[in-house]
Amino acid sequence: MAEQVYSAIDQDIFATVTEQIEQDLVIRESIKEVLKNLDKQLKQISATLSRVHSVPPSEVPNLITKTQPIFEAAKSDLHELVEKTKPYPYYKYNGMWQREMQNLIFLILFETWLSRSYLPTTVPVNALATIEEVGARLSIPINLKTEDAFHLTIEEYLHAIISLVEELTRLMTNAVTQRDFKRPMLISTFVKDIHSAFQVLNLKNDGLRRRGDGLKYHVKRAEDIGYDLIVRNLVDMGVEEKAEEKAEEKAEEKAEEKAEEKAEDKMQE
Amino acid sequence: MSERRNNKRPRHDNRRDEKPEKSAADSAAQDVGLLASKNPYMPMFLNFRAELDEHHDRRERVIKASRDVTAASKKMIFSLQRCRQLSAPLPPSVLSEVTNLHTIIQTQLLTISHDLSSGNTFRYRQITGGLQELIEALCFRHYLETGSLLTYTAAQKMIPEGIELTISDYVPGVFDFVGEVMRFAITMVALGGGEVEKVLKDLRGIRQGLEEFEEPGYKWYVGARDADKKIAVMRECVEKVEKAVAGKIIRGAEMPEGWVPDLTEVVEGGEGSIRGGTGGV
Numbered sequence: 014m015a016e017q018v019y020s021a022i023d024q025d026i027f028a029t030v031t032e033q034i035e036q037d038l039v040i041r042e043s044i045k046e047v048l049k050n051l052d053k054q055l056k057q058i059s060a061t062l063s064r065v066h067s068v069p070p071s072e073v074p075n076l077i078t079k080t081q082p083i084f085e086a087a088k089s090d091l092h093e094l095v096e097k098t099k100p101y102p103y104y105k106y107n108g109m110w111q112r113e114m115q116n117l118i119f120l121i122l123f124e125t126w127l128s129r130s131y132l133p134t135t136v137p138v139n140a141l142a143t144i145e146e147v148g149a150r151l152s153i154p155i156n157l158k159t160e161d162a163f164h165l166t167i168e169e170y171l172h173a174i175i176s177l178v179e180e181l182t183r184l185m186t187n188a189v190t191q192r193d194f195k196r197p198m199l200i201s202t203f204v205k206d207i208h209s210a211f212q213v214l215n216l217k218n219d220g221l222r223r224r225g226d227g228l229k230y231h232v233k234r235a236e237d238i239g240y241d242l243i244v245r246n247l248v249d250m251g252v253e254e255k256a257e258e259k260a261e262e263k264a265e266e267k268a269e270e271k272a273e274e275k276a277e278d279k280m281q282e
Numbered sequence: 283m284s285e286r287r288n289n290k291r292p293r294h295d296n297r298r299d300e301k302p303e304k305s306a307a308d309s310a311a312q313d314v315g316l317l318a319s320k321n322p323y324m325p326m327f328l329n330f331r332a333e334l335d336e337h338h339d340r341r342e343r344v345i346k347a348s349r350d351v352t353a354a355s356k357k358m359i360f361s362l363q364r365c366r367q368l369s370a371p372l373p374p375s376v377l378s379e380v381t382n383l384h385t386i387i388q389t390q391l392l393t394i395s396h397d398l399s400s401g402n403t404f405r406y407r408q409i410t411g412g413l414q415e416l417i418e419a420l421c422f423r424h425y426l427e428t429g430s431l432l433t434y435t436a437a438q439k440m441i442p443e444g445i446e447l448t449i450s451d452y453v454p455g456v457f458d459f460v461g462e463v464m465r466f467a468i469t470m471v472a473l474g475g476g477e478v479e480k481v482l483k484d485l486r487g488i489r490q491g492l493e494e495f496e497e498p499g500y501k502w503y504v505g506a507r508d509a510d511k512k513i514a515v516m517r518e519c520v521e522k523v524e525k526a527v528a529g530k531i532i533r534g535a536e537m538p539e540g541w542v543p544d545l546t547e548v549v550e551g552g553e554g555s556i557r558g559g560t561g562g563v
Contacts, residue, residue: 020480021430022487030434031494033449038499102401102446143326156333161401167330209319210327217338 040101044109047094051113054087058120065127066187070196073131077124084124087117088151095153095163103161111169118165118173121147123180130199140203141177144170168221171214175224178204182231185238194247201235208232340397344406347394351387351412358383358419359462362426366470368477369429380423387416388442395444403446410451413441417455422462429480431456431488450503453495457504457512460488464519471526478530482523489520 058080065073098106125142148155148165157164181200188196208228216222242248313328361379365372372380390412398406417437424432437455438447467481492513495501501509 020483020487021428022484022491023431023433024487024491026431026433027491027494030449030453031500033434034500034503037449102404104401104404107404141323159400167333171330206321206323209321210323213324213327214331215335215338217341 041106041109043097044094044106047090047097048110048113051087051090051094051110051117054083054090055113055116055120058083058087058124059116062120062123062127066184069191070131070188070193073127077128077131080120080124084121091117091151091153098163103157103163107166114165114169115172115176117151118147118170119176119180121150122173122177126177126181126203130196140199141174141207171211171221172224174207175221175228178207178228178231182234185235189238189242194242197235197238197242198248201239204228204231204235340402341406341408343397344394345408347390348409348412350390351409352415354383354387354390355412355415355419358387359422362419362422363462363465363469365426365466366473368426368481370427372423372427391442391445395442398446399444403448409445410448413445413447413451414455414458416441417447417452418458418462421456421459422466425459425463425484426466429484431484450506453503454505454512456488457492457516460485460492460516460519463488464523467523468526471523471530478523478527482527485520485523489516492516 061076061080061083064076068076094110122142125146126140129140142150144155144165144167147170151165154160154162154164155170156167182204185197185200188194188200208231211225211228214225216225358380361376361383362372364376371377394409398409403409417432420437420440421432424430424436434447434449434452437452441447463481463485467478467485470478470481495504495509496513505512
C-alpha cells in the first residue's frame, strides 16, 4: 500500500456535538436550580394546607391566609423559570418541570376549593378553579397552540384535578372525624361531577388515562361515606347547600328511601 | 355518561353494525345532552376533549410518518450496501433508487412539518425514530461518496425546514451508521477488496469520537434507554472489522490468489439478508 492510509474522520465533528451537549447541560442545570426553590415553596404550602385534615373547620380560613405569602413566593419562582426558558422552545425542556407544575396547580385547586367551601362569605356552586382562573392566578397563558411560549397545559391541569379528588376523598373521612358532616356531602357531589366529566374525554393509553381510571374508586368511597351518614341521619336533609340539592337529588332520594326502609324495619321490630 | 350509554344501546340492536364512530349529528346531540346536565364542569371538559383529540391526532400522524421514514431509510441502506467502491459516485442504479427514496422521505416529512412547527418538534418526539434511521442512511451515503463523516450541521440542512434535527436524533444515527460501515467492510474483505484498511482506520476514528458519549452526562443523547447497548454494539462492529482484516492478512498470505476468508456468518449479515432491527450485530 504505497499511498498513505489515513482516516478521513475529522474529530472536530464530535467536538462540535459535545460542545452543544455541554450548553444543553448548563441550561438543564440552571432549570433544576429554580425548580429546587419552587419545590421548597410547594412543600411548605402542602404542609400547611394538609393540616386541614386535623383542625376544626373554623380554623381552615386561617390556614388559607397563612399560605398566601408562600403562594406569592412560588409564583415568583415560577416566573424566574419562565424567564430562564424563554429563549428555548417550550416543549424542549417542559418535561423537567411537569411534576412541579402539576403540584403547583393542584395546590391552587385545593386552596381554592377550601376557601370556596369553608369561608362563610361566598357560596358559589363551582368549587373548582377553572383552568383560566389558575392561569390568571399564576399570570401565565394557558393551552397555547400557535405561539411557542411558556404556558399551562391541559394535561397538567387534568392531572392536578385528579390529585384534588384524591386529597378531598381523604378529607371526607377526616371531616367525619371532626364531626363536620356538611363537608363530606359537598365533596361527594364534587367527586361525582368530576368523574362524569372525565368520562367525556377520549384518553389515550397514558399516565392521565391510568390515573383517570382510578377516579371510580374515589366515587365509590365518596358514595359509601355519604350513604353511611345519611342512613344514620347524621346529615340534616333540610338544611342542605343549594349546590348539593342540584346534583344530588337523585342519589339522595334513593338513599332516603333506604333510610326510611331501615327506620320502618326498626319500628316493626 | 348515562346519555352516552343510552345512545349506544339502540345501535347495538341494529343488526348491521354501523361505523363505530359517532356521526357528527349524533355526537352533537350527545354534547347538547351533556351540556344540559347539571354538571357544572361539563362545558370545560367538552372543550378539553376537543383539544386533546386534536393533540392525539397530531401525535398519530407523527408516529405514522416516523414509521414510513424509517421504512424508506432502511430501503435506502439496503440499496447503498450494494455499492462496492469507496469515495466514488454511486452507481447509477443505486443512485436512482436512493434518490427516489429520499424524495419519498422528504414528502413524508413535509406532510407533518405543520404538526411539528412552532416548537412542537419537541412535543412530538415520536419522530425521532424516523430521523435516526434517516441519519444512518444519509451518513452511509455521504461516507460512500466522500469517505468522510457527515457533520451535524450538514445533516440538519438535509432535513426539511420546520423540522428540527436534534443532537439526540443525530448521535444515535451515527452509532447505527457504524454497523453499516462494518457490513460494507466485511463484504469488501470477502471479495478481496483493497480499501478495507482505510475503512478500518475510519472506523477507529469514528469509534474514538463516539466513545466520548460514554460520559454519564452524555449518554442520554445516545439513547434514553439503550445507550449502553448502542455503545457496546458499536465497539463490537469495529472489532469485527479488525479481526476480518487481520484474518485476511495472516491467512491470506499462505492462500492462493483469490482466496476468501471464511466469514459466512458476518458476511450474511453484510449482505443484509438476515438483517433485522437497527444497528444489529
